[in-house]
Amino acid sequence: MDDDTSIHDQVYEALAESLIQGQIPPGKSVSLRTLANELNVSPMPVREAVRRLIAQKALELQPSNKRLRVPSLSENRLLQLMTARQWVEPELAFLGAQKITRDVIVELKNDDERLMAALSKGDVDGYMKANYAFHFRLYNLAEADLFLDMARTLWLQSGPFMRVVFGRLGTVQLPQDHHQELIKALETGDHAAVRQHMAEDVHEGMELMLEALKG
Known part of the structure; x- marks a missing residue:
């Protein structure tokens, strides 16, 4: 891999991470130059990364001023995201469960402990990262690259709006996640239950986004 390709990939990953974590709020306009300055790189790799994110519908270019923004989220689009996530992510969880190891289960438990600690402190960044x-x-673990790419694209599109949920509901009002039930299913080898708990987890999170959008 040459240096240019490496820089382009690093810039793309940095911008994708910002979107998934909701650090670029919906509706806020940003310029290529601003993004380049924040990442301390030239505009060229940012331009290439932005093209990829526009193709993934995570960003859009405003015709009026040529600035970038996270696309607005309609109820129809949110329902499509909900349906797509409920198709893809339970299947990824099901496939991943078949390759689970004890070490990964320990790491998943640590992730969930960090998530619950962040919830209790109202730490939005900590919650979203965990x-x-x-x-x-x-x-x-699933070894299903097509499904994995689809899931990541869906998180790119929905991440900024999870921030809207936190802004309107606060972390203390979020429902209990299904991670602990899912971990128990992983420990007992109940792959069908893993799929079910992931579907429930995705559904509840997206329902909260729908309520926030309507509110």
């Missing part, structure tokens, strides 16, 4: 780590630690 939640992403939990899900994709399991998904990465």
Whole structure:
């Protein structure tokens, strides 16, 4: 891999992480130059990363001023995201469960402990990072690159709006996640239950986003 390719990939990953963690709020305009300055790189790799994120519908270019922003989220689009996540992520969890190891279960428990600690402190950044780590630690075991790419694209599109949920509901009002039940199913080798608990976890999170959007 040459240096240019490495820089392009690093810039893309940095911007994708910002979107997944909701650090670029919906509706806020940003310029290529601003993003380049924040990442301490030239505009060229940022431009390439932005093209990829626009293709993934995580960003859009505003025709009026050529600035970037997270696309607005309609109820129809949110329902599509909910349906797509409920198709893809339980299947990734099911496939990942078949390759689970004791060490990964320990790491998943640590992720969930960090998630619950962040919830109790109202730490939005900590919650979102731990939640992403939990899900994709399991998904990465699945050896299903197509499904994994689909899941990541869906998180790119929904991440900024999870911030809206926190802003309107606060972390203390979030429901109990299904991670602990899922971990128990992993420990007992009940792969069907892993799929079910992941579906329930995704559904509840997306329902909260729907309530926040309507509110």
